[in-house]
Amino acid sequence: MLNKRVIPCLDVRAGRVVKGVQFANLRDAGEPSELAAMYEAQGADEIVMLDVSATLEDRLAAIESVRRIRRALSIPLTVGGGVRTLADAGNLLDAGADRVSVNSAAVHNPAMIDELASRFGTQCIVVAIDAARVPAMGENDAGAEPRRSSGSAGVPVPLTWRVSVRSGSTPVPLEAGAWASQCAARGAGEILLTSIDRDGTGIGYDLELLSHVSSRVSIPVIASGGARVPADLVAALDAGAEAVLVASMLHDRKFTVREIKQTLQDAGRPIREVLT
Amino acid sequence: MRSGAAKGVEGREGTCGMPVPPDGEGERAASRGPRPLVAIIRTGTANLASVVAAFERLGCETRLTTDAAVVANAPLVVLPGVGAFGAGMSALQAGGLARAVIERATSAKPLLAVCLGLQLLCEESEESPGVAGLGIVRGRVTRFTESSGVRVPQLGWNAVTPTPAARVVTCGTAYYANSFKLDKVPPGWEGGMTTHGFPFVAAIERGNVIACQFHPELSGAWGAALLARWVALAKEPASC
Numbered sequence: 001m002l003n004k005r006v007i008p009c010l011d012v013r014a015g016r017v018v019k020g021v022q023f024a025n026l027r028d029a030g031e032p033s034e035l036a037a038m039y040e041a042q043g044a045d046e047i048v049m050l051d052v053s054a055t056l057e058d059r060l061a062a063i064e065s066v067r068r069i070r071r072a073l074s075i076p077l078t079v080g081g082g083v084r085t086l087a088d089a090g091n092l093l094d095a096g097a098d099r100v101s102v103n104s105a106a107v108h109n110p111a112m113i114d115e116l117a118s119r120f121g122t123q124c125i126v127v128a129i130d131a132a133r134v135p136a137m138g139e140n141d142a143g144a145e146p147r148r149s150s151g152s153a154g155v156p157v158p159l160t161w162r163v164s165v166r167s168g169s170t171p172v173p174l175e176a177g178a179w180a181s182q183c184a185a186r187g188a189g190e191i192l193l194t195s196i197d198r199d200g201t202g203i204g205y206d207l208e209l210l211s212h213v214s215s216r217v218s219i220p221v222i223a224s225g226g227a228r229v230p231a232d233l234v235a236a237l238d239a240g241a242e243a244v245l246v247a248s249m250l251h252d253r254k255f256t257v258r259e260i261k262q263t264l265q266d267a268g269r270p271i272r273e274v275l276t
Numbered sequence: 277m278r279s280g281a282a283k284g285v286e287g288r289e290g291t292c293g294m295p296v297p298p299d300g301e302g303e304r305a306a307s308r309g310p311r312p313l314v315a316i317i318r319t320g321t322a323n324l325a326s327v328v329a330a331f332e333r334l335g336c337e338t339r340l341t342t343d344a345a346v347v348a349n350a351p352l353v354v355l356p357g358v359g360a361f362g363a364g365m366s367a368l369q370a371g372g373l374a375r376a377v378i379e380r381a382t383s384a385k386p387l388l389a390v391c392l393g394l395q396l397l398c399e400e401s402e403e404s405p406g407v408a409g410l411g412i413v414r415g416r417v418t419r420f421t422e423s424s425g426v427r428v429p430q431l432g433w434n435a436v437t438p439t440p441a442a443r444v445v446t447c448g449t450a451y452y453a454n455s456f457k458l459d460k461v462p463p464g465w466e467g468g469m470t471t472h473g474f475p476f477v478a479a480i481e482r483g484n485v486i487a488c489q490f491h492p493e494l495s496g497a498w499g500a501a502l503l504a505r506w507v508a509l510a511k512e513p514a515s516c
Contacts, residue, residue, distance in 0.1 A: 002434045003449070045451075070326065074329075074497070076491075094323075094325060097323070119359075120323075124453075218428060219427055220432075
């Protein structure tokens with residue numbers, strides 16, 4: 001039986017791991033390959049490295065970080081952030097990434113997903129989707145502006161989730177479930193789904209978002225954004241996630257991967273056994 | 277000495293479901309004396325950095341090659357593979373690589389095929405209808421079906437349950453990234469099975485030839501120990 005994965009996420013800028021709250025206020029959290037090796041030793045199932053560089057110089061440093069992580073790591077490495085072209089993806093794979101994650105570029109040019117999948121294989125292509133809660137849009141018109149419910153006061157406004165690009169700062173007229181479905185049809189092998197509302201807040205994953213998206217695709221979905229305690233991860237798996245991304249709760253040394261996986265195991269979720 | 281040390285790794289296996297990680301003895305032993313040469317076939321469709329890194333951690337020398345003579349004669353050869361079946365076969369047909377791989381496999385020289393590499397050894401695949409595989413392994417590669425209640429591709433860690441006489445494949449948990457698979461261990465082969473919706477082949481082995489649907493190079497300490505056992509085969513007489 002396929003195990004659920006716990007995936008530490010390293011946001012890397014200028015060769016250092018950083019972590020922010022709601023995509024801002026970055027704090028230094030260490031050297032990428034050292035952290036990656038430490039998390040592997042603790043039982044991590046995979047590592048995600050997101051390059052959050054703002055400059056070309058920093059981006060070159062990120063490639064070097066991928067090389068260093070690869071030499072140290074004997075578990076899978078997914079790298080994303082700033083992948084604009086097939087050549088960018090190829091460079092990351094050559095440097096040692098096993099999978100690449102693409103976000104804004106795929107939104108601007110969805111055919112890029114087809115090209116990436118046909119060149120590198122479906123299992124190699126992760127599409128990262130950053131989404132935030134908005135009042136429901138009309139059915140099947142992802143291009144429309146959000147439409148507020150005309151119901152009287154006190155009637156709940158139907159919710160949906162709108163995709164944003166540029167690290168969550170720029171909303172685009174795409175509904176998260178419909179976009180995920182399109183990504184899967186174009187050849188994405190996995191969705192990395194981040195709740196912009198929850199990222200870095202520690203108030204738990206957006207379980208409704210997870211359920212909304214994972215029920216619309218048959219490829220696996222990684223939950224991201226909002227975990228504070230291991231029980232949050234159990235809830236994410238129950239909402240339809242195949243894997244959970246964790247950052248702050250590890251980088252802040254509040255929990256180890258081992259402790260997290262122990263909680264999942266105690267809760268009866270299938271995980272790769274943590275060796276002692 | 278090297279093969280003896282690698283056997284030490286083998287001797288540390290736990291019972292099924294409770295794999296014991298290697299103590300690193302095999303890895304250190306491999307770095308003593310001349311470094312074993314691992315030739316890795318560059319099919320053009322594969323990400324090779326992880327395979328290279330895994331063998332270098334074991335103390336091996338690695339060389340990427342598209343040279344049929346190297347594939348025929350190197351002490352250890354890896355057929356990696358990420359990407360589509362048809363593209364992989366096209367790459368192998370160029371420059372006589374397919375013939376060299378077939379000869380290697382039939383003469384029981386150490387050959388390790390990984391992921392798509394396993395599928396390329398078979399006769400055909402649902403992924404690329406009409407394209408003939410290498411035909412070293414009897415069988416047709418099929419796709420997972422979502423109707424069996426699983427997500428496709430299979431991405432992540434799943435069990436490996438070895439067949440009784442397997443030598444290189446042991447009990448453990450390995451990393452898989454695949455949408456296609458072989459359903460049965462073919463007659464004349466040993467190996468291991470796993471399940472994603474339905475049972476399928478985790479790995480097959482015959483003599484010095486081993487083909488893994490999972491990625492041993494990404495399967496942590498357990499995967500490293502498997503690679504060390506395979507490297508050690510190069511020092512032993514062929515047993516096919």
